[in-house]
Amino acid sequence: MVRSSRFPVPRIPVALLGLLLAVPPLRGDFRGDKTVFVSRELHVSIGEGDEITLSARPLPGEGLDAFIKRFTEDPGTKKEILSQNEGVKLLRNDVFVRVPYRLLSENYRRIAIEALFPQDTSDGKGWNHGVRALTGKPESLWRIAEWFTGDGANYREIRAANGLQSLQTDRGQQVRIPLKLLLPTFRDAAEAAAGPLVPLEFGRDEKGRYALYRLQRGEALYSAVVVRLTGRVHAEDVNAKAAEIAERSGISDVRTIPVGYAVKIPVDDLSPEFRPPDDPERIEEEKGRLEATQFVNRVRAVNLAGVTFVLDAGHGGRDTGALVEGVEEARYVYDLACRVERLLKKHTRASVVATVRSRAPCGDGRSEMVSDYRTARVMTTPPYDLDDPVAGVNFRWYLANSVLRQVEDRGGSEDRTVFVSLHADSLHPAVRGLMVYIPGEKYLKSSFGKSGGLYATRREVREAPRVRFSHRDGIKAEGVSRQLAEKIVSAFRSASLPLHAFQPIRRNVIRGGRQWVPAILRYNRIPARVLVEVCNLNNPDDRRLLVSRSYREKVAQAIVSALVEFYGGEGGRTVTAEKRRDPSSAPDSPSAENP
Ligand SMILES: [Zn+2]
Numbered sequence: 001m002v003r004s005s006r007f008p009v010p011r012i013p014v015a016l017l018g019l020l021l022a023v024p025p026l027r028g029d030f031r032g033d034k035t036v037f038v039s040r041e042l043h044v045s046i047g048e049g050d051e052i053t054l055s056a057r058p059l060p061g062e063g064l065d066a067f068i069k070r071f072t073e074d075p076g077t078k079k080e081i082l083s084q085n086e087g088v089k090l091l092r093n094d095v096f097v098r099v100p101y102r103l104l105s106e107n108y109r110r111i112a113i114e115a116l117f118p119q120d121t122s123d124g125k126g127w128n129h130g131v132r133a134l135t136g137k138p139e140s141l142w143r144i145a146e147w148f149t150g151d152g153a154n155y156r157e158i159r160a161a162n163g164l165q166s167l168q169t170d171r172g173q174q175v176r177i178p179l180k181l182l183l184p185t186f187r188d189a190a191e192a193a194a195g196p197l198v199p200l201e202f203g204r205d206e207k208g209r210y211a212l213y214r215l216q217r218g219e220a221l222y223s224a225v226v227v228r229l230t231g232r233v234h235a236e237d238v239n240a241k242a243a244e245i246a247e248r249s250g251i252s253d254v255r256t257i258p259v260g261y262a263v264k265i266p267v268d269d270l271s272p273e274f275r276p277p278d279d280p281e282r283i284e285e286e287k288g289r290l291e292a293t294q295f296v297n298r299v300r301a302v303n304l305a306g307v308t309f310v311l312d313a314g315h316g317g318r319d320t321g322a323l324v325e326g327v328e329e330a331r332y333v334y335d336l337a338c339r340v341e342r343l344l345k346k347h348t349r350a351s352v353v354a355t356v357r358s359r360a361p362c363g364d365g366r367s368e369m370v371s372d373y374r375t376a377r378v379m380t381t382p383p384y385d386l387d388d389p390v391a392g393v394n395f396r397w398y399l400a401n402s403v404l405r406q407v408e409d410r411g412g413s414e415d416r417t418v419f420v421s422l423h424a425d426s427l428h429p430a431v432r433g434l435m436v437y438i439p440g441e442k443y444l445k446s447s448f449g450k451s452g453g454l455y456a457t458r459r460e461v462r463e464a465p466r467v468r469f470s471h472r473d474g475i476k477a478e479g480v481s482r483q484l485a486e487k488i489v490s491a492f493r494s495a496s497l498p499l500h501a502f503q504p505i506r507r508n509v510i511r512g513g514r515q516w517v518p519a520i521l522r523y524n525r526i527p528a529r530v531l532v533e534v535c536n537l538n539n540p541d542d543r544r545l546l547v548s549r550s551y552r553e554k555v556a557q558a559i560v561s562a563l564v565e566f567y568g569g570e571g572g573r574t575v576t577a578e579k580r581r582d583p584s585s586a587p588d589s590p591s592a593e594n595p
Contacts, residue, residue: 033045033046033047033053033135034046034047034116034134034135036115036116038111038115038287038290038291039287039290039291040057041056041057041059042054042055042056042057042111042290042291042294043055043056043096044111044112044115044116046116046134046135047135048135049135050135050137050139050140050143051100051101052100052101052112052113052116052147053098053099053100053101054071054098054099054101054104054108054111054112055096055097055098055099056071056096056097056099057093057094057095057096057097058092058093058097060093064078065078067097068081071099071103071104071105071108072099072103072104072105072108073105073298074103074105077103080103081097081098081099081103084098084100085097085098101147102146106183106184106185107185107293107294107296108294109147109183109185110185110186110189110293111290111293111294113147113148113186114286114289114290114293115290116132116134117129117130117132118277118286119132119277121193122186122189122190122193123190123193124179124190124191124193124493125178125179125190126176126177126178126179126182126190127148127176127177127179127182127186127189127190128174128175128176128177129144129148129174129175129176129177130172130173130174131169131170131171131172131173131174131175132171133171138168138169138170138171138173139169140155140167140168140169141155141158141159141164141167141168141169141175142155142167144158144169144175144177145158145177145181148177148181148182148183148186149177149181149182149183150183154181155167157178157181158175158176158177158178158181161176161177161178162175162176179191188483188486188487188490189486191486191489191490191493192485192486192489192490192504192505198213198228198229198274199213199214200212200213200229200274202267202276205264207248207266208266208267208268209266209267209268210248210264210265210266210267211229211264211265211267211270211274211275212262212263212264212265213225213229213262213263213265214260214261214262214263215257215258215259215260215261215263216259216260217259220254220430221242221245221246221251221254221257221263222238222239222242222254222428222430223430223431223501225242225245225263225265226238226241226242226245227428227430227431227501227502228501228502228503229265229269229270229271229274230265230269230270230271231271231503231506231510232428232510233425233427233428233431233435233500233510234427234428234511234512235427235428235429235538236512237428237510237511237512238428238430239428241269242254244269245263245264245265245266245269248264248265248266249261249262249263249264251263267279271503272284272285272286273285273286288440288441288442288475288478289482291475292441292475292476292478292479292482293479293482294475294479295475295476295478295479295480295527296479296480296483297415297480297483297484297528297566297567298415299413299415299416299567299568300567300568301416301567301568302567302568302570303347303348303349303564303570304344304348304349304350304563304564304567305349305350306349306412306416307348307349307350307351307416307417307418307563307567308350308351308353308403308407308412308416308417308418309344309350309351309352309353309417309418309420309563310353310355310399310400310403310417310418310419310420310526311337311340311341311352311353311354311355311420311422312337312354312355312356312396312400312419312420312421312422312520313330313333313334313336313337313354313355313356313373313376313422314329314330314333314421314422314423315329315330315333315373315386315389315392315423316330316334316356316358316373316374316376316377316386316392317373317374317375317376317377317385317386317387317392318374318386318387318389319386319389319392321333321423321424322424322425322426322537324426324537324538324543325543327537327543327546327547328373329423329424329426329537330373330376331370331373332370332424332546332547332552333422333423333424333534334356334358334370334371334373334376335370335371335552336422336534336552336555336556337354337356337422338362338363338365338371339365339552339553339555339556340420340422340556340559340560341354341362342362342365342556343556343557343560344560344563347560348560348563348564350563353403354379355378355379355396355399355400356376356377356378356379356386356396357376357377357379357383358371358372358373358374358375358376359372359375359377360372360375365549365553368549378392378395378396378399379399380395380398380399380458380459380460380461381458381459381460382457382458384454384458391454391455393519393520394450394455394519394523395458395460395461396421396520397467397519397520397522397523397524398450398458398460398461398464399460400419400524400525400526400529401460401464401467401523401524401525401526402459402460402463402464403417403526404417404525404526405463405464414525414526414527415480415527415528417526417527417528418484418526418528418529418563418566419524419526419528419529419530420529420530420532420559421518421520421521421529421530421531421532422532422534423531423532423533423534424533424534424535424536424537424542424546425533425535425536425537425538426536426537426538427536427538427539428538429536429538429539429540430539431500431501431536431538431539432498432500432501432535432536432539432541432542433492433497433498433499433500433501433504433535433536433542434488434489434492434497434498434499434500434504434532434533434534434535435500435503435504435505435506435532435533436485436488436489436504436505436506436530436531436532436533437506437507437508437509437517437518437521437530437531437532437533438477438478438481438482438484438485438505438506438507438521438529438530439474439477439478439481439507439517439521439522439524439529440478440507440508440517441471441474441475441477441478441507442474443507443508443515443516443517443522444469444474444477444517444522445469445522445523446468446469446470447466447467447468447469448466448467448522448523449465449466449467450465451465467523467525469525473525473527476527477527477528477529478507480527480528481521481527481528481529481530482505482507483528483566484528484530484562484563484566485504485505485530486505487562487563487565487566488530488532488558488559488562489504489505490562490565491558491559491561491562491565492504492555492558494558494561495554495557495558497551497554497555497558498535498541498542498545518531528566532559534546534555
């Protein structure tokens with residue numbers, strides 16, 4: 001459960017929206033290419049022969065070598081990039097440098113593809129590429145194989161998987177690339193993806209713009225329309241929105257809607273990704289996501305050596321968190337935190353800092369007994385007894401920020417520090433499974449702090465009473481946190497643990513007509529930070545799972561394996577051909593400079 005925000009943030013910064021509207025999402029440039037403007041520093045073009053090129057400006061103070069490292073992860077590409085850019089010797093911040101697709105790091109390849117083909121979808125089993133013929137000629141299977149698998153020769157397997165005769169494609173054709181062929185970056189995205197494409201038609205009536213969705217057999221208005229298409233998950237929001245949509249659609253009884261019935265959803269209620277491609281909020285959302293995708297964790301730490309893991313069990317003390325049919329959120333997430341800590345200490349070399357500790361030690365995890373969360377305190381100096389849950393949350397992020405400062409004072413890096421907050425949600429009963437919140441950049445504040453009274457008595461607050469964030473801090477946090485969230489979703493999927501059916505990773509909470517990032521993430525300075533809602537206590541199946549010891553142990557294992565994967569896996573198991581080329585991805589190497 002996430003506590004309601006006292007600091008609502010407007011949905012779209014007006015100045016930013018104006019800027020985005022001034023730049024069309026797709027247009028031809030002087031070379032006759034099609035160009036997508038991801039940000040003011042980053043463009044992606046596709047030209048004759050379906051050659052994809054990324055054009056970027058350096059960041060302030062970024063030299064040529066650092067620039068090349070950032071985009072290609074391979075210093076050996078310098079010569080070729082120079083020759084393709086008329087021998088540019090010095091980077092100037094007003095000159096765009098072009099980098100061909102095949103030289104790009106996997107991460108930038110994914111940005112290029114997602115910018116050019118925003119309608120592509122993926123669903124946990126593969127990637128569906130919609131042929132767009134952006135250069136006037138449909139892209140060939142060879143090209144598609146090259147883009148998504150790194151090797152054009154894989155066209156054969158793609159052709160077989162799709163039952164195709166020809167190497168040519170047609171505009172609008174869907175080409176499926178099986179999961180096992182995908183480059184790891186596309187595979188990660190597919191494994192974390194929500195689900196298949198939802199067919200919507202758009203129209204306008206006297207009440208404004210709407211999307212039409214035809215209900216399929218076995219689908220209900222609550223889950224198939226409201227939860228999936230509008231992003232609402234809290235019972236009161238889902239019920240209210242379902243009633244509004246039913247009225248708009250002429251439905252008198254939501255329990256007896258015929259199959260194929262056309263449900264009308266106002267476009268303003270749709271989550272950005274379901275809006276028409278020219279919708280300004282959708283364009284802004286996609287650009288924001290692509291901008292953040294530039295930031296990935298480049299640190300490799302075999303068995304988490306040198307990694308500091310800040311582990312936060314939600315609630316505790318007098319704060320039970322969600323309480324449904326006698327099942328207290330705080331009790332089971334505290335037990336879960338104990339399990340995560342035990343596994344990390346047993347199987348990895350990470351150092352673990354718990355934000356909250358009960359006065360009794362964690363058990364051995366083998367009995368049904370769970371530690372008593374009622375004596376839990378936030379481990380500030382001195383500890384805080386959790387009399388006030390809101391102060392409890394503030395002390396947790398102050399503590400996390402203090403841990404990060406200590407890591408940096410010892411010469412460690414923010415890139416080797418991770419924050420995970422564990423919760424269980426109380427949502428509409430139709431919703432179930434894991435949801436992971438990440439800090440959406442547009443919901444962060446540039447500075448924040450508490451002072452006086454209670455706060456003045458804690459060392460962690462006195463050390464640094466105000467926290468400040470730049471735009472770059474925000475997009476880096478969103479990017480690396482999404483990558484961590486993808487690893488967690490992927491680990492849950494591999495362990496067959498339930499996931500939220502439609503959108504397991506969220507950059508903000510939507511509730512009561514407002515949107516925000518939970519405070520524990522909003523003011524936290526550790527870049528890779530997530531709030532994990534392991535399940536929904538209002539769903540009876542999820543509730544049964546949470547009280548079961550074996551489920552909690554599996555969840556703890558999934559979280560630990562996600563962390564190991566985030567830092568490159570166990571001893572090179574996940575190191576790919578491309579990564580091997582890059583000396584900086586050797587175990588325990590320092591992190592590359594992020595953009
Ligand atoms: Zn909670």
